Each structure stands twice: as C-alpha cells, then as structure tokens.
C-alpha cells in the first residue's frame with residue numbers, strides 16, 4: 554500500500570475517473586457515496602459489489618495507522634472492518650477518518666433543507682463530543698416509538714409519558730452538545746470567511762435554532778406541544794427540527810449570495826469544522842475537493858488553496874487541467890503529488906512537471 558502525500562491532485566479529462574477516486578476515499582471513511590444514498594453509483598455496473606481498503610493515521614497521532622476496509626453489495630450488504638476486525642456500526646468507522654467534501658453539491662448546505670445543515674452540525678459534534686452518539690441513538694429510538702404511539706391514536710398516557718421523559722432527556726442533551734459546539738464554530742467560521750471574502754465577513758451571521766422555544770426546556774416544550782402532537786400524530790418540537798441559518802445583513806444567504814460567494818461561504822463552514830476537529834485534538838480532517846476551480850475566480854481559488862495549505866489537513870483535489878491547480882496553489886508545493894487519471898487508471902506524474 555502506497556503512502557499518500559498531504560496534497561494529492563487528480564487531473565484528467567471528463568469521464569476519466571477523478572470523482573470516482575474521491576468517491577472511493579469517501580466510501581472508506583463514511584461507508585457511503587457522497588452522491589446520495591444509493592449504493593449503485595459506487596458499484597461498477599454489472600458487478601455484485603465494490604471494496605475499498607486503506608490505512609488512516611489514528612486521530613491525533615502520526616505513523617500509528619489503522620487499517621480500514623469497506624465492502625458494499627448491490628443487494629444492500631455492508632461489511633466494515635477497522636483494524637482487521639468487523640464492526641457493526643458506521644460510527645466506529647467514521648471516527649477514524651474525518652472527511653469533508655467540497656463539490657458542486659455543497660451549495661445544498663445553504664440552499665437545501667435543514668436536514669443538510671443538521672447533518673453538517675452533527676458531523677462536527679460527533680467528532681468533538683464523544684457522548685453525542687449515544688444520546689443521538691437514544692433520541693432516534695425514543696422519537697420513533699413516541700411517533701408510533703401518537704400515530705396509532707389510542708394512546709395510553711402512561712406509556713406515552715415514559716417515552717416523552719426519555720425523549721426529553723436525550724433531546725435536551727443533543728441540544729446542549731450542539732449549542733456548545735456551535736459556540737466554538739462561529740468564531741472559526743468568521744475568521745476563515747474574513748480571509749476568504751473580507752467584503753462579506755462583517756455582514757455574515759450564523760444562527761442556531763435548537764428546534765423548540767428558546768425560553769423553554771425541552772421537557773416543557775414537549776408538554777406544551779402535547780395536544781398538537783396528539784392531534785397530528787407526531788412529535789412537532791425537538792432537535793429533529795433544528796437548523797442553522799446563514800444570513801447576510803439579515804437576509805438568508807442562500808437568497809442573497811452569488812454562486813461563487815455561496816461556494817466560498819460553504820468552504821468557510823467546512824474549513825471551520827476541520828480546524829475545530831484539529832484544535833480539539835481529534836486529528837486532522839481530510840478534504841475531498843471535487844473540481845476546485847469551478848465557480849471561483851483566480852483570486853478566490855488562491856485563497857481557498859492558501860487556507861487548505863495552511864491547515865495541515867490531507868487534501869485530495871480534482872481538476873480537469875493540472876495547470877489550473879498549479880496556478881492557484883501556494884508557491885511551496887513540497888508535499889504535493891499529482892496524478893494523471895485516464896480511463897479509470899491513476900498514475901503519479903513527476904513533481905518537476907508541476
């Protein structure tokens with residue numbers, strides 16, 4: 554197995570296989586595609602499964618690698634191995650290879666549904682707060698049961714109360730972890746956006762909405778919404794309704810910013826999370842940047858690259874033309890390897906040619 558450089562650039566024509574390389578790394582770290590939940594896009598048409606394996610430096614250390622392996626089948630089969638042993642939960646894989654993707658779909662973080670932003674937030678909380686996962690799993694179990702009871706109409710108040718009590722505890726914990734994480738995230742985001750797009754930095758604001766009335770505890774909010782929940786058959790309030798609003802001068806950034814500016818703000822959000830993971834001693838985030846130059850002018854591409862170069866994160870970048878990356882990456886290209894991708898084959902090219 555070949556050890557990879559800190560910065561790896563994959564260039565080649567359309568359809569040569571560049572995004573597929575990033576997909577393979579994403580599969581290794583997250584056990585799924587970054588192009589949606591369908592496993593089909595990962596598996597070569599006509600094949601029954603796909604497999605990827607690699608070594609990741611254990612978070613916070615260097616040199617002591619842990620082997621990771623993921624196999625996915627068209628029939629839904631999933632096998633995950635960490636350090637040679639099979640693990641049942643994807644969460645046990647994810648903690649070994651914190652990944653952030655920046656690609657054409659990343660705009661969704663601003664323009665898409667709150668679910669995308671909750672996923673973003675929870676990625677960060679998961680990596681810095683080890684107690685989060687257990688509460689999150691408990692919450693999912695409770696809300697499923699509670700909604701089932703509410704849906705079925707004939708509700709035993711005592712049974713509902715049991716689930717409501719557990720839901721209130723785990724939901725409040727999730728809200729608290731998210732709030733604490735958000736407090737750490739905001740200044741990092743502001744700092745990074747200040748470097749990327751100084752003209753926007755002063756007007757940009759992140760707001761965290763926990764999913765229930767700020768003045769009330771989660772238990773109180775559940776109590777207040779009991780009649781509505783019973784009438785409609787599901788739980789209306791809680792961390793499942795949380796959101797992060799990104800605003801520019803008080804207006805939704807998604808409705809105000811240009812495409813390029815949106816990409817820069819998304820880069821700011823993702824780089825801020827990577828910075829936080831490292832600061833919290835949870836290792837380095839690995840960035841998968843698909844088609845870095847798209848939507849960005851030369852100056853802003855340079856600024857994104859400067860930040861990526863300064864973060865000591867491992868970076869995998871794709872582009873059609875290698876000259877496009879050579880032109881925007883900082884002059885010191887030590888630690889960068891370029892790969893030519895052609896008909897699905899990847900070959901390193903001489904650094905001197907960069």
Ligand SMILES: Nc1ncnc2c1ncn2[C@@H]1O[C@H](COP(=O)(O)OP(=O)(O)OP(=O)(O)O)[C@@H](O)[C@H]1O
Nearest residue numbers: 566567568569570571572573593594595596597598
């Ligand atoms: N599940 C699949 N089975 C077989 N071939 C596939 C599958 N999914 C994608 N391909 C093909 O693999 C090739 C590589 O696709 P990929 O998206 O990696 O290209 P790319 O180098 O990123 O191209 P672009 O520059 O256009 O983004 C394409 O020809 C694509 O049609």
Ligand SMILES: [Mg+2]
Nearest residue numbers: 571572573843
């Ligand atoms: Mg591509």
